[in-house]
Amino acid sequence: MELHAYTKTISDLFSVKKKYIVPRFQREYSWTKEEVTELWDDIISNVSINDDQNFTHEEYFIGSLVLVGDDQSLSLQIVDGQQRLTTLTILLSALCQRFKDIGRDLLAKGIYDNYISGKNDEGEEYFKLENESPKPFFQTAIQHIDKEKDMPSSEEEKTLLSAYNDIYTYTSRESLKEKFKFEELDDELYEKILKVVREQVVNYLKIIYITVAEENEAYTIFEILNARGKNLSFVDLIKNKVFKELDKKHPDDFAKTKWKELKKIIGSRDGVGNLETFIRHWWIARYAYVSKEKVYKSFEKNWSSNEIEAKKFLDDLVHDARLYVKLASPLVEDFKQMEEKDLYRSLLALKIFNVSQQRPFILSLFKVREKKLISLNEMKNIVSFLEKFHFFFNAVSSMRPSGIEGSYSKASRELFAAQDKNSARKVIDNLKANLVTRLPDQNTFIEKFSKLRYIKDYTKDKKLIQYIFSYIESIKQTTSEFKPENITLEHILSQSSGSENYIGSIGNLLPLGEELNGKCANKELVDKIKIYKDSNFELTQEFAKKDIKDWSEKEIKDRTNSLAQYCYDFVWKIDH
Numbered sequence: 001m002e003l004h005a006y007t008k009t010i011s012d013l014f015s016v017k018k019k020y021i022v023p024r025f026q027r028e029y030s031w032t033k034e035e036v037t038e039l040w041d042d043i044i045s046n047v048s049i050n051d052d053q054n055f056t057h058e059e060y061f062i063g064s065l066v067l068v069g070d071d072q073s074l075s076l077q078i079v080d081g082q083q084r085l086t087t088l089t090i091l092l093s094a095l096c097q098r099f100k101d102i103g104r105d106l107l108a109k110g111i112y113d114n115y116i117s118g119k120n121d122e123g124e125e126y127f128k129l130e131n132e133s134p135k136p137f138f139q140t141a142i143q144h145i146d147k148e149k150d151m152p153s154s155e156e157e158k159t160l161l162s163a164y165n166d167i168y169t170y171t172s173r174e175s176l177k178e179k180f181k182f183e184e185l186d187d188e189l190y191e192k193i194l195k196v197v198r199e200q201v202v203n204y205l206k207i208i209y210i211t212v213a214e215e216n217e218a219y220t221i222f223e224i225l226n227a228r229g230k231n232l233s234f235v236d237l238i239k240n241k242v243f244k245e246l247d248k249k250h251p252d253d254f255a256k257t258k259w260k261e262l263k264k265i266i267g268s269r270d271g272v273g274n275l276e277t278f279i280r281h282w283w284i285a286r287y288a289y290v291s292k293e294k295v296y297k298s299f300e301k302n303w304s305s306n307e308i309e310a311k312k313f314l315d316d317l318v319h320d321a322r323l324y325v326k327l328a329s330p331l332v333e334d335f336k337q338m339e340e341k342d343l344y345r346s347l348l349a350l351k352i353f354n355v356s357q358q359r360p361f362i363l364s365l366f367k368v369r370e371k372k373l374i375s376l377n378e379m380k381n382i383v384s385f386l387e388k389f390h391f392f393f394n395a396v397s398s399m400r401p402s403g404i405e406g407s408y409s410k411a412s413r414e415l416f417a418a419q420d421k422n423s424a425r426k427v428i429d430n431l432k433a434n435l436v437t438r439l440p441d442q443n444t445f446i447e448k449f450s451k452l453r454y455i456k457d458y459t460k461d462k463k464l465i466q467y468i469f470s471y472i473e474s475i476k477q478t479t480s481e482f483k484p485e486n487i488t489l490e491h492i493l494s495q496s497s498g499s500e501n502y503i504g505s506i507g508n509l510l511p512l513g514e515e516l517n518g519k520c521a522n523k524e525l526v527d528k529i530k531i532y533k534d535s536n537f538e539l540t541q542e543f544a545k546k547d548i549k550d551w552s553e554k555e556i557k558d559r560t561n562s563l564a565q566y567c568y569d570f571v572w573k574i575d576h
Contacts, residue, residue: 005208005209005210006208006209007206007207007208007209008206008207008209009202009203009204009205009206009207010088010115010201010202010203010205010207011114011115011202011203012209013065013085013207013209014092014114014115014116014128014202015114015115015202017074017118017120018073018074018075018076018118018128019074019075019076019118019126019127019128019129019130020067020075020076020078020085020128020129020130021075021076021077021078021130021131022077022078022082022086022129022130022131022132022133023068023077023078023079024132024243024253024255024256025239025240025243025244026078026082027082027233027235027236027239028133028134028155028156028159029082029083029086029131029133029134029156029159029160029163030083030156030159031083031086031087031159031163032159033162033163033166035083035087036087036163036166036167037166037170039062039084039087039091040091040166040167040170042060042062043060043091043197043200043201043205044179044197044200046058046059046060046200046204047196047197047200049180053189053192055196057196057199057200057203057204058204059204059205059206060204060205060206061206061207061208062084062205062206062207063081063084063207063208064080064081064207064208064209064210065078065080065081065084065085065207065208065209065210066078066079066080066081066210066211066212067079067209067210067211067212068211068212068213068214069211069213070211070213071211074120076211079212081207084207085129086129086131086160087163087167088201088205089115089116089128089129089143090142090160090163090164090167091167091201092111092115092116092198092201092202093116093142093143093164094164094167094168094171095111095171095194095197095198095201096108096111096112096116096145097147097168098168098171098172098194099111099191099194100145102187102190102191104191107191107194107195108145109145111198112145115128115202116128116129116143116145117143117145127139127143129143133156134154134156134157134160136150137150137152137153137157137160137161138157138160141161141164142160142161142164154263154267155267155274171194171197173185173190176190176193176194176197180193233276234276234279234280234292234293234295234296234299235275235276235279237296237299238279238295238296238299239259241299241300241303242255242310242313242314243255243256243259245310246310246311246314254311254314255310255314258314258315258317258318259314261318262275262314262317262318262321263275265318265321265322265325266278266321266324266325268325269325269328269329269331270329271328271329271351272324272325272328272329273328273356276292277356278321278324279295279317280292280295281324281356281359281360281363282317282320282324282360282363283295283298283299284360284405284409284412284413285360285361285363285364285409285412285413285416286412286413286416287299287302287413288409288413289405289406289409289410320363320367323363323366323367324359324363326347326366327347327359327362327363327366328351328356328359329351330344330347330348330351332344339376340376342380342384343376343379343380343383346380346383346384346386346387347362347383349387349391349467349471350386350387350390352395352463352464352467353390353391353394353395353464354394355390355394355395357401357404357405357408358386358390358408360405360408360409360412361386361408361409361411361412361415361431362383362386363412364411364412364413364415364416365379365382365383365415367415367416368415368416368418368424373418373420373421373424374421374424374425374428378425378428382428382432385432385435386435388572389435389436389438389439391572392439392440392445392572393435393438393439393440395464395467396445396448396449396452396464397440397444397445397448398448399438399440403438404435404438407431407434407435408431411427411428411430411431411434414427415427415428442568445564445568446561446564446565446568449506449560449563449564449567449568450505450506450557450560450561450564452464452465452468452505452506453501453504453505453506454489454504454506454509455491455495455503455504456495458504462489465489465506465509466487466489466511468506468563468567469487469489469509469510469511469537469539470487470511471571471572472538472539472566472567472571473487473511473537473538473539475570475571476538476539477538487511487512487513487537488511488512488513488514488517489509489510489511489512489517490509490510490511490512490516490517490520490528490540491503491504491508491509492508492509492510492525492528492543492551492556493508493525493551493552493556494521494522494523496522502553502556502557503556505556505557505560506560506563507555507556507557507558507559507560507561507562507563508556508559508560510532510537510539510540510543511535511537511539511540512532512535512537512540513535513536513537516531516532516534516535519531525548525551529543529544529548532544533545
């Protein structure tokens with residue numbers, strides 16, 4: 001492998017007739033506000049000003065840029081340095097816009113024509129940094145001199161726009177006045193400082209410019225340079241390995257198409273998590289229980305032993321991603337059959353509890369269900385069990401989760417490997433027996449339950465309390481028309497009536513429809529009870545039928561304990 005290395009400025013890079021391309025195996029743009037701000041501060045800190053308002057510049061080294069190609073190439077692929085080069089392009093584009101804002105269009109065009117846009121020998125325009133992944137958003141909303149007000153449609157586009165907005169703010173008159181400690185910043189001096197920033201970026205930032213001849217060598221360099229890098233995730237390294245193997249791009253770039261589809265599926269719903277979360281859960285459900293930091297090492301071991309075939313690997317990821325989004329963030333339309341509604345409600349409850357340790361196991365459940373190794377009733381029963389377990393363990397009691405994910409991973413792999421119905425049932429029974437031993441005792445549950453509260457200034461437990469009332473109502477109701485989503489929370493003793501410590505307690509709350517809740521407002525209890533009698537909720541009807549003479553802190557505590565005991569004994573009772 002032959003490498004060529006030079007020291008270059010940003011002007012050396014962009015002022016020539018060259019195009020820098022973000023290749024297919026590269027990760028998305030991912031710099032956070034912290035990293036963007038750090039680069040900006042490094043740039044500005046190397047500019048100083050004397051009493052005569054004369055500026056001086058210091059050279060600043062910003063790292064290496066590794067490219068596929070040579071000095072004769074019009075197009076070069078970026079192997080390493082994509083994040084920095086993209087951020088510098090964003091910075092130059094922000095400066096371009098700032099010059100336009102103050103009516104200095106020639107200065108704006110100077111930046112644009114020299115460092116952002118170019119023309120080939122046919123007179124056709126191109127952007128000097130080319131990235132297909134966020135196309136056309138990056139090009140139209142950030143790079144172009146006449147920017148369009150496009151809305152980002154992916155996480156990468158949101159990150160790019162955030163970086164642009166941050167730098168645009170940093171180059172504002174007020175920000176630069178504060179940075180250089182000026183009392184006032186008139187138009188002339190503001191223009192001068194913008195020129196100084198431009199000068200610092202294009203002529204005083206230095207990089208090590210490294211080129212390699214062959215694209216195939218780029219994958220190896222990418223892995224060597226980044227395998228230990230703190231900013232590169234295991235997903236990027238896995239992607240690099242798979243893309244290197246699946247290098248055919250005609251008639252279709254299979255790897256790129258599948259990866260794009262995978263990202264789209266995972267990003268299609270809120271509450272699913274990112275690609276990193278999914279792939280780790282997928283990995284520990286099939287191969288080994290490892291931490292995030294060790295997924296790539298485990299992958300590499302299986303890859304080296306030929307246990308992973310690249311094309312099937314991507315096909316399986318895409319197929320299982322469709323299952324994963326359904327179990328992580330379920331929608332009613334995912335479960336169209338009436339027999340599946342209980343399954344939907346249990347999965348939705350797990351989302352409300354904000355737990356994810358169970359996802360690898362439920363993913364394996366979906367897989368064995370596809371193979372007809374378990375029935376729909378068996379699947380509903382185990383997922384209902386998990387709902388009850390995590391209600392006790394996480395949602396209410398906030399128990400320490402150590403070991404739970406490992407148990408799920410082991411059961412997931414055993415279930416995935418199951419060849420018949422008996423072995424699948426055995427895995428499920430063993431997991432249930434294991435989890436039952438982790439349940440909190442009655443006193444712990446009741447103590448934690450009594451701390452649930454909801455007031456207008458504390459809404460953390462609101463969805464959980466609505467869930468509790470919904471679950472109780474689903475048991476008490478005799479009509480199938482009951483809809484849990486209609487529940488609002490009514491404070492029996494109004495929020496303005498006393499201490500929030502007991503006013504917000506679940507014992508002072510009732511489920512109520514939105515219209516009746518509005519009628520109650522801050523009325524006295526005797527008037528509220530008349531309204532409660534019109535409610536369709538059983539809990540509210542039961543309360544209204546009681547002959548309540550006094551309702552204060554003691555009664556609220558008593559009702560809280562009564563609800564806690566009822567839930568422990570009857571509603572979420574798990575047979576030991």
